[in-house]
Amino acid sequence: MKKLPRAFYNRDTITVAKELLGKYLIHLSQGVKKIGKIVEVEAYLGPHDLASHSSKGMTNRTRVMFGPPGFAYVYFIYGMYYCVNVVTEEEGMGSAVLIRAIEPVKNIEGRTQGPGLLCKALQIDKKLNGHDLLSDDFYIADPLTNEPFSIVRKSRIGVAYARHWAKRLLRFYIRGNAFVSKS
């Protein structure tokens, strides 16, 4: 499968978010190649986006978000789950796309509907924070066959605190896909 090039990530965050739908997220863990198809994502635009972690500025936690595109930003939340993001746009922009759900393709056990669950199923944890997605053990690739689908655009989940930014339609998912976390 063809790994997505750095240039794919170095573009407008909303464009990257939409184009990530249908792509394969691949993690080689303990010799096992786990593959999931991305079916739901959310765009986090940068420091001006009040729902984005980068709105706190560059801190020890958000450092990776402000780094170059095509790297993984993995954070720990609610004392029990990890969430994966893909850094987008030029270095310093603080923008990223949160992967919210995947459809199991290969070697996946457990549920994958939701950012916390998919990380658990793919065995993604803080060790992968700052990992290059052009590496050979954790990356995103084009699927072998592309099936057409339509995209649903909704507001993001769990960001009510972000005032008007909570209303922005920055969540995208594959219409009708059974593995989307919330319709």
Add this chain to the structure above:
DNA sequence: TGCACGATGAAC
């Protein structure tokens, strides 16, 4: 040094 609060998920 302490504390309030999540880009969640599951149970009640």
Add this chain to the structure above:
DNA sequence: TTCATCGTGCAC
């Protein structure tokens, strides 16, 4: 609607 559970950011 509540709870589990802990790292982070910011107030003191």
